[in-house]
Amino acid sequence: MWFRRDLRLADNPALLDAVAAGDGSVVGLFVLDPLLWDQSGGPRREHLAGSLRSLSESLGGRLVVRRGDPVEVVRALAAEVDAVSVHISADYGPYGRRRDAAVEKALGCPLVSTGSPYAVAPGRVLTQQGSSYRVFTPYFHAWLEHGWRQPVDAPPDVEWVDAKGDRLPSSKVVAGEGAARDQWEAYLDEVAEYGEVRDRPDLDATSRMSVPLKYGEIHPRTMLADLARRRSAGAEGYRRELAWREFCADLLAGHPDAAWKPLRPEFDKMEYDEPGDAFDAWCRGMTGYPIVDAGLRELASTGFMHNRVRMVVASFLVKDLHVHWKFGARWFMQNLVDGDLASNSLNWQWVAGCGADASPYFRVFNPSTQAKKFDPDGEYQRRWIPELGTPDYPEPIVDHAEARLEALRRYDAIR
Numbered sequence: 001m002w003f004r005r006d007l008r009l010a011d012n013p014a015l016l017d018a019v020a021a022g023d024g025s026v027v028g029l030f031v032l033d034p035l036l037w038d039q040s041g042g043p044r045r046e047h048l049a050g051s052l053r054s055l056s057e058s059l060g061g062r063l064v065v066r067r068g069d070p071v072e073v074v075r076a077l078a079a080e081v082d083a084v085s086v087h088i089s090a091d092y093g094p095y096g097r098r099r100d101a102a103v104e105k106a107l108g109c110p111l112v113s114t115g116s117p118y119a120v121a122p123g124r125v126l127t128q129q130g131s132s133y134r135v136f137t138p139y140f141h142a143w144l145e146h147g148w149r150q151p152v153d154a155p156p157d158v159e160w161v162d163a164k165g166d167r168l169p170s171s172k173v174v175a176g177e178g179a180a181r182d183q184w185e186a187y188l189d190e191v192a193e194y195g196e197v198r199d200r201p202d203l204d205a206t207s208r209m210s211v212p213l214k215y216g217e218i219h220p221r222t223m224l225a226d227l228a229r230r231r232s233a234g235a236e237g238y239r240r241e242l243a244w245r246e247f248c249a250d251l252l253a254g255h256p257d258a259a260w261k262p263l264r265p266e267f268d269k270m271e272y273d274e275p276g277d278a279f280d281a282w283c284r285g286m287t288g289y290p291i292v293d294a295g296l297r298e299l300a301s302t303g304f305m306h307n308r309v310r311m312v313v314a315s316f317l318v319k320d321l322h323v324h325w326k327f328g329a330r331w332f333m334q335n336l337v338d339g340d341l342a343s344n345s346l347n348w349q350w351v352a353g354c355g356a357d358a359s360p361y362f363r364v365f366n367p368s369t370q371a372k373k374f375d376p377d378g379e380y381q382r383r384w385i386p387e388l389g390t391p392d393y394p395e396p397i398v399d400h401a402e403a404r405l406e407a408l409r410r411y412d413a414i415r
């Protein structure tokens with residue numbers, strides 16, 4: 001069983017297949033792929049390491065972690081233990097697909113793919129014409145109609161076979177399947193209120209399940225089954241957000257270039273500024289716009305940022321500083337614990353107006369209005385900017401009204 005973004009035993013159909021394929025004994029492998037590890041950024045590495053430690057405990061300390069090129073590592077270990085087959089859950093990211101095709105070619109036994117990190121795998125929900133959806137609401141209805149299987153239990157008796165591995169990276173983060181389950185169960189008591197509180201960063205009231213979902217410490221199918229038993233407007237709204245995650249993955253699977261290139265080709269001609277001092281100020285949370293700075297400082301110190309604030313800071317980078325979204329997307333990927341190529345790039349594209357079902361370009365977020373509406377007492381901003389209101393806090397680095405007009409001028413030029 002080659003674990004990747006499915007660091008759990010429960011509701012893991014690939015693992016059930018691995019157990020069923022041979023005599024019930026399984027080698028659990030995780031490959032520390034230097035290409036992904038080095039690109040990941042500290043917060044994601046820390047969490048991954050914590051999650052691997054927890055998974056290894058569940059395997060009686062027998063998770064085999066090896067560092068190296070997956071093509072070589074998986075082939076060598078499969079040969080060493082004389083594997084009948086190698087089991088994975090599918091990865092739909094552009095790199096993951098290339099890697100898995102190369103591993104399959106190099107292996108001396110079948111590479112069996114069962115399930116994916118999604119309730120409905122990318123590419124399954126199609127329009128009547130047989131193409132993928134580009135607009136969320138019809139996708140959402142078709143996704144609901146498609147449906148998904150019920151969660152499955154962890155296999156009862158796995159004989160985990162040991163093999164020589166590299167040392168597990170150290171981590172202080174408490175992560176893994178048990179922690180994810182506790183977090184989710186605690187949140188379920190609050191999900192009924194989701195619609196009222198989800199846009200308020202000051203209330204800190206969203207689930208933060210993006211993190212366990214990123215590492216597959218829980219499967220969305222498990223969450224959807226729990227939500228189906230709740231029946232509240234909040235649970236419905238929450239299910240819709242899980243569908244956004246699947247829509248992003250579906251779009252990226254259909255358009256692998258969308259990771260870093262605009263989905264709408266006219267945006268190839270958009271005029272952007274080089275990411276100079278203004279971009280540095282944005283990264284450091286020193287733009288002089290408190291809601292923007294609070295978000296970027298929350299990101300720097302916790303590896304997380306509230307969704308509403310992600311939209312505000314992204315809009316500010318693209319439409320107030322006129323910097324290409326890919327620089328912001330990269331900064332997010334380096335700093336977010338939940339950094340996920342599909343959700344990140346497609347949401348950046350949505351904000352930047354160049355995505356499939358994008359927010360219209362001319363709708364430019366006004367940071368001050370957003371702050372008044374969603375952080376009405378300023379509590380979130382004060383939490384992250386202790387020097388707010390003192391001479392130590394910077395003046396605004398741009399004038400929002402002028403910057404907005406400039407953004408609209410550039411947009412007119414490509415329309």
Ligand code: FAD
Pocket residue numbers: 198206207208209210211213214238241242244245246248305306307308310311314332336338339340341343344345347348351
């Ligand atoms: P909740 O409000 O509790 O939502 C529940 C779950 O629904 C989330 O855990 C997530 O899995 C899903 N979800 C909610 N909103 C979205 C959305 N807009 N798109 C896709 N899935 C969603 N999410 C990531 O997981 N990884 C990213 O790298 C990422 N980058 C983003 C970049 C930008 C510019 C923006 C605007 C959004 C990004 N998001 C990303 C989506 C969203 O901000 C986070 O999923 C959410 O803030 C996570 O917090 P939560 O779990 O408390 O969310």
